[in-house]
Amino acid sequence: MFLDSGIIPTANVTYPWFTAVYAGLVAAAYTCLLINGFVGFQFAEDGTPLSLWLTPQQFLRIACIVIFGLQFFFAIATFKEIAGFSYSKPIALWIMYILWPVICAVVYIVSQLILVFRTLEDRWPIGDIVFGTAFFAIAQVLLFAFSVTICDAIKHYIDGLFFFTLCMLLSVMMVYKYWDSITKEDLEFSVGSKAAVWEVKDPLLAGPGSSDYPEEDTASAYHGGAPASLVGGVSGQQLYAPQPQKTGYRGYPPSDGRY
16 A cells, blocks of 8 residues: 555665565565465374374465465565665566566465365355456556556556456455355354344243243143233223123223124
8 A cells, every 4th residue: 555555656766675565565565365275285294293293274374384485575675686686687686576476376276176076075166266267367567568558548546456456355354254164163254144043032932841030931722821911911802702791891892882
């Protein structure tokens, strides 16, 4: 946001450092996606020495930190032209910033398709993968192929970066939706179609043999008990039932000529 919006000018001395941090975060994010693509295969069984020494969480953190530091060094070395790097030939930076995300995305997509076809009976998660892949591909095309065209057509108000960010957001949402659809645990903000299980605590809906409520609480007209009381211990049947004709007594409904 600071780089694209111009809050930090390109001529500022801190601009290369913020750019290097951003490039490192992008590479680390795709590395995280790549590693998560192999979590479902469970290469190491639980309880084995390999699973204890190299858990997915530990490997994920170490790999992301290493890739972040590597990409940060490549970016700074290219911008400052140190350690033999040059911004006229940014080969290492191009590999880590352009080629590495594409490799991670392709490997993740292929691995998840294999996982769905081999281990799951439900094929609906494939739709999430297809939509996420489509959004990712559209984002790259809008950014690298039509960014200048969009910028000129909208009088330089926005460019392809806006639509790129929007499509990437939708792609990330599809990744979340896919992971939610293949896991049994309910996530905090579930977007799947899992039905929530609610426990009914209403005494009127409890069966007559329920031990959680007294017998008098479950006795109702529905279960064959006495009619429910409305006001003052008088039930509806007692209040509105036809009454015998008595002098000075007003039954319901009132007969003609009694008032």
